[in-house]
Amino acid sequence: xxxxxxxxxxxxSPTGFLHVGGARTALFNWLFAxxxxxxxxxxxxxxxxxxxxxxxxxxxxxxxxxxGLNWDEGPVVGxxxxxxxxxxxxxxxxxxxxxxIREDRAYEAFETPQQLAAMRAESEKRKTPFRYRxxxxxxxxxxxxxxxxxxxMPWEEIxxxxxxxxxxxxxxxxxxxxxxxxxxxxPTYHFAVVIDDHDMGITHVLRAQEHLMNTPKHLxxxxxLNWRPPLYAHLPLVFNMDNSKMSKRDxxxxxxxxxxxxxxxxQDPTFAQLAVRCGLPAGVIADFVARKTEDSTLAGKLAEAxxxxxxxxxxxxxxxxxxxxxxxxxxxxxxxxxxGQNREFLTRREMIDLFSLENIGKTSxxxxxxxxxxxxxEYIRRSRxxxxxxxxxxxxxxxxxxxxxxDEPTLRVLLAMYQERMATLAEMARNxxxxxxxxxxxxxxxxxxxxxxDGQAILERILELLKPITPWDKELLSPVLERILxxxxxxxxxxxxxxxxVSGGAVSPPLLEMLALLGRDTTLSRIQQALGxxxxxxxxxDSQPWKRxxxx
RNA sequence: GCCCUCAUCGUCUAGAGGCCUAGGACACGGGCUUUUCACGCCUGUAACUGGGGUUCGAAUCCCCAUGAGGGCACCA
Numbered sequence: 187x188x189x190x191x192x193x194x195x196x197x198x199s200p201t202g203f204l205h206v207g208g209a210r211t212a213l214f215n216w217l218f219a220x221x222x223x224x225x226x227x228x229x230x231x232x233x234x235x236x237x238x239x240x241x242x243x244x245x246x247x248x249x250x251x252x253x254g255l256n257w258d259e260g261p262v263v264g265x266x267x268x269x270x271x272x273x274x275x276x277x278x279x280x281x282x283x284x285x286x287i288r289e290d291r292a293y294e295a296f297e298t299p300q301q302l303a304a305m306r307a308e309s310e311k312r313k314t315p316f317r318y319r320x321x322x323x324x325x326x327x328x329x330x331x332x333x334x335x336x337x338x339m340p341w342e343e344i345x346x347x348x349x350x351x352x353x354x355x356x357x358x359x360x361x362x363x364x365x366x367x368x369x370x371x372x373p374t375y376h377f378a379v380v381i382d383d384h385d386m387g388i389t390h391v392l393r394a395q396e397h398l399m400n401t402p403k404h405l406x407x408x409x410x411l412n413w414r415p416p417l418y419a420h421l422p423l424v425f426n427m428d429n430s431k432m433s434k435r436d437x438x439x440x441x442x443x444x445x446x447x448x449x450x451x452x453q454d455p456t457f458a459q460l461a462v463r464c465g466l467p468a469g470v471i472a473d474f475v476a477r478k479t480e481d482s483t484l485a486g487k488l489a490e491a492x493x494x495x496x497x498x499x500x501x502x503x504x505x506x507x508x509x510x511x512x513x514x515x516x517x518x519x520x521x522x523x524x525x526g527q528n529r530e531f532l533t534r535r536e537m538i539d540l541f542s543l544e545n546i547g548k549t550s551x552x553x554x555x556x557x558x559x560x561x562x563x564e565y566i567r568r569s570r571x572x573x574x575x576x577x578x579x580x581x582x583x584x585x586x587x588x589x590x591x592x593d594e595p596t597l598r599v600l601l602a603m604y605q606e607r608m609a610t611l612a613e614m615a616r617n618x619x620x621x622x623x624x625x626x627x628x629x630x631x632x633x634x635x636x637x638x639x640d641g642q643a644i645l646e647r648i649l650e651l652l653k654p655i656t657p658w659d660k661e662l663l664s665p666v667l668e669r670i671l672x673x674x675x676x677x678x679x680x681x682x683x684x685x686x687x688v689s690g691g692a693v694s695p696p697l698l699e700m701l702a703l704l705g706r707d708t709t710l711s712r713i714q715q716a717l718g719x720x721x722x723x724x725x726x727x728d729s730q731p732w733k734r735x736x737x738x
Numbered sequence: 739g740c741c742c743u744c745a746u747c748g749u750c751u752a753g754a755g756g757c758c759u760a761g762g763a764c765a766c767g768g769g770c771u772u773u774u775c776a777c778g779c780c781u782g783u784a785a786c787u788g789g790g791g792u793u794c795g796a797a798u799c800c801c802c803a804u805g806a807g808g809g810c811a812c813c814a
Contacts, residue, residue: 368812399809528762557764607776681773
């Protein structure tokens with residue numbers, strides 16, 4: 187087989203958003219195909235009529251494109267016919283089903299789900315594993331229940347060569363006659379993958395290790411149909427840092443924890459106050475906390491109202507959090523794969539050139555958010571301004587920060603300011619709001635720098651120094667700033683007073699750039715405003731520290 | 739419970755019998771730089787799961803134990 191015949195696929199089921207784990211599987215398949223000059227197919231496995239949705243499918247396509255994982259065959263590019271959705275391929279499966287029955291490799295079964303559950307419970311009681319087999323006693327008779335079709339699995343050991351794990355063997359007694367057509371007439375996943383992979387000419391299947399035990403089933407199907415199976419490679423899994431499985435559940439879990447903390451701290455056990463604040467019925471929130479609902483969109487809204495961040499799980503989450511797709515792809519590629527030579531930063535092109543099944547490891551990995559965060563910051567620092575402008579534009583499409591309104595020249599100035607002090611675009615978006623809106627003053631910072639000692643006096647002095655500057659540009663600002671830095675006993679102390687007055691907090695980009703962008707009017711009026719708002723008052727007023735509003 | 743797989747710093751990994759007193763990166767600690775915060779630079783702590791073999795020699799090969807994970811659906 188010539189290497190240009192290589193064809194891989196990614197076959198997500200459209201039952202939610204594209205998960206990072208899925209994205210990694212997609213990436214490895216994409217890399218493998220590109221490495222060998224082959225084709226990469228995207229196929230939507232929507233044989234679960236209950237859980238599949240078209241919005242989900244659309245979202246997955248969008249995420250794939252955002253990640254830069256283009257497909258050679260699949261929805262939209264697949265020739266206009268919807269032949270890459272399994273639900274549209276029902277007619278294709280039918281003849282093979284008939285063939286298997288005709289050849290007596292498959293047979294009908296009539297148990298109801300309840301009966302099957304009872305049989306399993308019975309086996310469990312006897313502490314023997316349940317296997318549905320054609321010759322087993324007590325099978326339901328025709329007409330007794332819904333009709334499914336099962337494949338008669340072989341009775342001998344099945345062994346195969348996995349391209350990552352090596353030889354895998356499963357004894358004959360372990361096999362279970364799998365359902366290949368459900369009672370609703372739809373093929374099961376097992377049947378549809380085999381037919382589709384064969385039909386589409388897939389040569390290599392790289393999939394998560396959770397599919398390892400499905401492989402004998404698929405192999406049996408290939409054998410029954412007399413087809414040559416593809417080559418398999420099972421990828422190591424990715425978990426959370428605490429070794430739990432990464433799932434959407436992590437988001438609802440984190441949201442619930444935040445809500446419980448909130449209820450305790452704010453003494454709002456019925457969430458009445460919170461309900462008002464975020465415009466949701468208190469009952470909905472209470473149900474959510476009581477685990478009656480498992481809605482991650484709701485979790486997101488609540489987290490926003492509480493100003494907490496939920497762990498990112500889906501590709502979209504990372505996009506919302508301001509991660510660059512290049513960084514995410516790079517990071518994900520490194521879990522379970524190593525290009526060697528201590529290399530870490532790779533473009534897609536470099537990954538393609540270095541990719542090989544040989545340097546995929548066998549051990550499962552953990553998703554270290556801190557490292558991704560660092561790597562994203564590194565990508566931002568290494569980017570050119572123009573690339574960052576594009577990234578912010580993409581980011582703004584899915585988020586709603588004031589930075590959205592910035593025109594390109596402003597954006598470039600902001601980007602230059604924040605490039606070295608942000609790790610995600612969201613950090614810049616959040617921290618730069620004071621450029622667009624009246625700052626929310628951090629009371630602790632105000633107290634520490636303005637309402638203290640000669641803070642007021644210093645601020646007045648600063649105002650006087652700044653007032654006469656025209657034109658308001660860096661050249662003229664710079665020497666004045668130098669004088670401000672020299673004020674007071676401790677060099678730089680006055681800078682903090684100015685910083686807080688203008689930005690609202692004790693942390694901001696360097697004053698020179700910041701003041702230049704803010705402009706003369708805004709700067710002066712904010713100082714004046716601060717002077718008025720934070721006039722020295724008697725100590726007694728700050729007796730309600732819990733009411734301090736939080737900056738950020 | 740049964741079946742399958744895996745096992746190097748806290749984390750991602752390098753290591754394909756001698757190059758290993760185990761390398762890199764994140765995180766963490768210390769220091770320098772500094773108008774805040776970052777960035778940057780220097781530097782430190784930290785690992786071959788345990789036990790048996792094989793071999794002149796094992797992180798690397800074999801076996802057992804232990805641990806971790808996956809699978810046991812008319813879900814994919």
